[in-house]
Amino acid sequence: MIGTIIREMEITDNEKVAGVIRMVLIELGVPKVGTAYADSSLDRMFQNYDLPRATYFVVEEQGRIVGCAGIAQLENYEGNVCELQKMYFLGEVRGRGIGEKMINSCLKRAVEFGYEHCYLETLPYMKAAQKLYLKTGFDYLEGPMGDTGHYSCNVWMLKSL
Incomplete structure (x- = not known):
């Protein structure tokens, strides 16, 4: 983790972030x-x-840039719930604890923003991600909250903040 930093995104990162996300999605x-x-x-x-x-x-x-994630108000939902969104890491950095540090950075900011819960959606075969989400305190839900438009993501999880 030497030389690895988590920082807020800057406007000049747009192209690199999009590239990381698309590369990971294709790989998976x-x-x-x-x-x-x-x-x-x-x-x-x-x-x-x-x-x-x-x-x-x-x-x-x-x-x-080797990974990314963010939080925002859960779309189409009435309530004080944020969503952990677009969390992706290049294969070369997975399994090194960076995902947990990233989630903790996002959750810390969610608390600072005053959210009461954090929601996420993922795919059933993303078992390593689900293991990480469980480790950081998320629990499975039986159905979706809000309407993110990500109808292919049929695993839903929630954490109280």
């Missing part, structure tokens, strides 16, 4: 429809998180 065989891959926001991540009570972080290692 994620459907291109009904998931983050199809989100028009991928190319404008800085602008999409430049909102009240939202933030997006990147993991930088030796000057390269």
Whole structure:
């Protein structure tokens, strides 16, 4: 983890972040429809998180962006719930504890923003991610909250903050 930093995204990171996300989604065989891959926001991540009570972080290692994640108000939901969104890491940095540090950074900011719960959606075959989410205090839900438009993501989890 030497030389690895988690920092807030800057506008100049847009292209690199979109590249990381798309590369990971392709590597994992994620459907291109009904998931983050199809989100028009991928190319404008800085602008999409430049909102009240939202933030997006990147993991930088030796000057390269190797991972990312953010939080924002859960879309189409009435309640004080944020969503952990678009958390992806290049294969070369997985399994090194960076994901847990990233989640903790996001959850710390969610608490600072005054959210009461954090929600996430993932895919059934993303077992390593689910193991990490459980380790950091998320529990499974029986159905979705809100309407994120990610209908292919049919594993839902929630954590009280």
